[in-house]
Amino acid sequence: EQFQERAEELAARISFEAAPGPLHLKVAVEGVSAETLDSEIREITVPDLTGPQTMLGTPGVFKVRTVRDAQHVKASAEAVPVAGRDFARSDRLIIKVPAYGPGTSAPVVTARLLNRSGQVVNDVPVTAGDASAVALIELVLASLAPGEYVMEISVTGSGGDAKEFVGFRITG
Numbered sequence: 001e002q003f004q005e006r007a008e009e010l011a012a013r014i015s016f017e018a019a020p021g022p023l024h025l026k027v028a029v030e031g032v033s034a035e036t037l038d039s040e041i042r043e044i045t046v047p048d049l050t051g052p053q054t055m056l057g058t059p060g061v062f063k064v065r066t067v068r069d070a071q072h073v074k075a076s077a078e079a080v081p082v083a084g085r086d087f088a089r090s091d092r093l094i095i096k097v098p099a100y101g102p103g104t105s106a107p108v109v110t111a112r113l114l115n116r117s118g119q120v121v122n123d124v125p126v127t128a129g130d131a132s133a134v135a136l137i138e139l140v141l142a143s144l145a146p147g148e149y150v151m152e153i154s155v156t157g158s159g160g161d162a163k164e165f166v167g168f169r170i171t172g
Helices: 002-010 067-075
Strands: 021-030 036-046 060-064 092-100 108-115 120-124 126-128 134-140 147-157 160-170
Touching: 060 067, 067 092, 092 108, 092 147, 092 160, 108 126, 108 134, 120 134, 134 147
Parallel strands: none
Antiparallel strands: 021 036, 060 092, 092 134, 108 120, 108 147, 126 134, 147 160
């Protein structure tokens, strides 16, 4: 628990400009005296957001417990998503996902909650977020039974359709 609190204090977001196409990203973890403790090289394909296709960006999952926390996450571009996917029934999830369409067309984002078997539990409302291209999905977990779930996020626009999936577990 103490480690989790410290990790939340250190949470940060890093962003940088990159041209569309393949990108080699080297991530290194350094110790207190600047020695490298671990490193990893990942190959990422940066999408061309000016293309003719409709697409979704990477969903960010935020865990909130109070209405004030939810308002902060919804309004802030600086809020940092959680890395874990285990949640309590007392938690509320906010998922922010960027949606892109060709030109100035606004794609339509929808969301459905699926159970472990892939059956639809219910449709989930999607609203506009802190930027015009960001969709917000808010899910109160109190009414759901402990278990594994998947949020299916779909976007439809003049440039086609796309889907993203966010899996998570409710522990109790």
